[in-house]
Amino acid sequence: MARITLRQLLDHAAERGYGVPAFNINNMEQGLAIMEAAKACDAPVIIQASRGARIYANDIMLAKMIDALAEIYPDIPVCMHQDHGNDEATCMTAIRHGFTSVMMDGSLLADAKTPASYEYNLEITERVARMAHWVGASVEGELGVLGSLETGESEAEDGHGAEGKLSHDQLLTDPDQAVDFVTRTKVDALAIACGTSHGAYKFTRKPTGDILAMRVIEEIHAKLPNTHLVMHGSSSVPQELQDVINRYGGEMPQTFGVPVEEIVRGIKHGVRKVNIDTDCRMAMAGQFRKVAMERPGEFDPRKFLKPAMDAMRDLCRARFEAFGTAGNASKIKVIPMDEMAKRYSTGQLDPQIATAKAA
Numbered sequence: 534m535a536r537i538t539l540r541q542l543l544d545h546a547a548e549r550g551y552g553v554p555a556f557n558i559n560n561m562e563q564g565l566a567i568m569e570a571a572k573a574c575d576a577p578v579i580i581q582a583s584r585g586a587r588i589y590a591n592d593i594m595l596a597k598m599i600d601a602l603a604e605i606y607p608d609i610p611v612c613m614h615q616d617h618g619n620d621e622a623t624c625m626t627a628i629r630h631g632f633t634s635v636m637m638d639g640s641l642l643a644d645a646k647t648p649a650s651y652e653y654n655l656e657i658t659e660r661v662a663r664m665a666h667w668v669g670a671s672v673e674g675e676l677g678v679l680g681s682l683e684t685g686e687s688e689a690e691d692g693h694g695a696e697g698k699l700s701h702d703q704l705l706t707d708p709d710q711a712v713d714f715v716t717r718t719k720v721d722a723l724a725i726a727c728g729t730s731h732g733a734y735k736f737t738r739k740p741t742g743d744i745l746a747m748r749v750i751e752e753i754h755a756k757l758p759n760t761h762l763v764m765h766g767s768s769s770v771p772q773e774l775q776d777v778i779n780r781y782g783g784e785m786p787q788t789f790g791v792p793v794e795e796i797v798r799g800i801k802h803g804v805r806k807v808n809i810d811t812d813c814r815m816a817m818a819g820q821f822r823k824v825a826m827e828r829p830g831e832f833d834p835r836k837f838l839k840p841a842m843d844a845m846r847d848l849c850r851a852r853f854e855a856f857g858t859a860g861n862a863s864k865i866k867v868i869p870m871d872e873m874a875k876r877y878s879t880g881q882l883d884p885q886i887a888t889a890k891a892a
């Protein structure tokens with residue numbers, strides 16, 4: 534199966550009312566776990582690599598790995614996506630290495646730390662969308678800055694994310710500005726801010742509407758019913774994974790993620806791409822700890838990695854099933870990127886901005 538663009542995959546998801554988890558990868562084991570899960574339930578996949586992943590694994594390694602996964606699993610459409618591109622070069626080099634989709638995150642400046650002005654975000658995202666569309670690749674933009682509505686803290690981690698305190702306005706995407714942003718940039722998907730943040734420590738209690746503002750998604754969807762929305766920071770940080778880590782010597786303080794039922798609610802209101810990385814990391818890390826503690830004499834990496842892959846596979850499958858992704862891989866006929874490029878050039882894929890519904 535050829536690689537699929539994010540745009541085609543999310544159009545299919547919108548027509549049929551499902552969402553697609555976007556799982557991050559850094560290595561072969563994560564790639565195999567995602568694909569095994571997808572094969573088991575006939576789900577199309579979005580695999581994404583951050584700038585950190587590209588540095589960790591090397592672009593050539595990632596590119597060949599995706600080639601291999603597509604060859605091993607010929608029936609599964611694979612969208613390869615750049616997570617949080619910080620500038621034009623990051624996005625263009627990703628496409629050069631076979632990515633079919635890029636995120637241009639202009640909510641932050643190129644340092645990936647400093648919140649950017651709206652004008653900066655508009656200008657750079659429009660430019661990247663124009664260039665990516667020339668070759669048929671898709672573009673996700675971001676409006677609003679990820680961070681905690683509980684504390685007002687931004688979410689700097691691993692060299693990515695704003696630093697310091699953010700205002701309530703920065704932490705929530707403005708629905709009217711979203712209409713202007715999508716119209717002017719022609720992005721294929723829009724990442725919004727609604728109180729989620731990357732990593733395991735999102736909420737100090739099970740989130741309610743004051744700290745996880747799902748109503749913002751509903752308001753944006755009412756104004757932009759044809760735009761594919763993206764939720765970042767959407768790991769659920771399941772209690773059972775925290776327990777496994779802590780049972781085997783970990784020291785994770787009690788924390789709460791985004792409940793799966795809230796994501797499913799978002800999917801009913803236009804969320805089509807759901808970013809999940811932390812849950813996969815926790816699933817794997819729990820198994821590393823378990824093997825290390827139960828079999829202190831073990832030193833074959835495969836004995837650690839195989840149960841870790843199995844745990845990640847089960848996690849991915851559960852999300853494919855909860856989001857309605859399962860059962861859709863075999864229903865998709867992949868459109869080549871050259872054909873997508875033609876469709877962009879004739880304006881067929883321009884954003885369909887419906888006249889705003891009355892509130």
Ligand SMILES: O=C(COP(=O)(O)O)[C@@H](O)[C@H](O)[C@H](O)COP(=O)(O)O
Pocket residue numbers: 557583584585586616617691693730731732733764765766767768769808809810811812
């Ligand atoms: O939203 C994301 C993950 O959310 P999560 O922490 O799983 O709730 C991704 O977009 C992040 O960009 C990804 O986890 C960052 O990974 P690295 O930069 O550490 O590779």
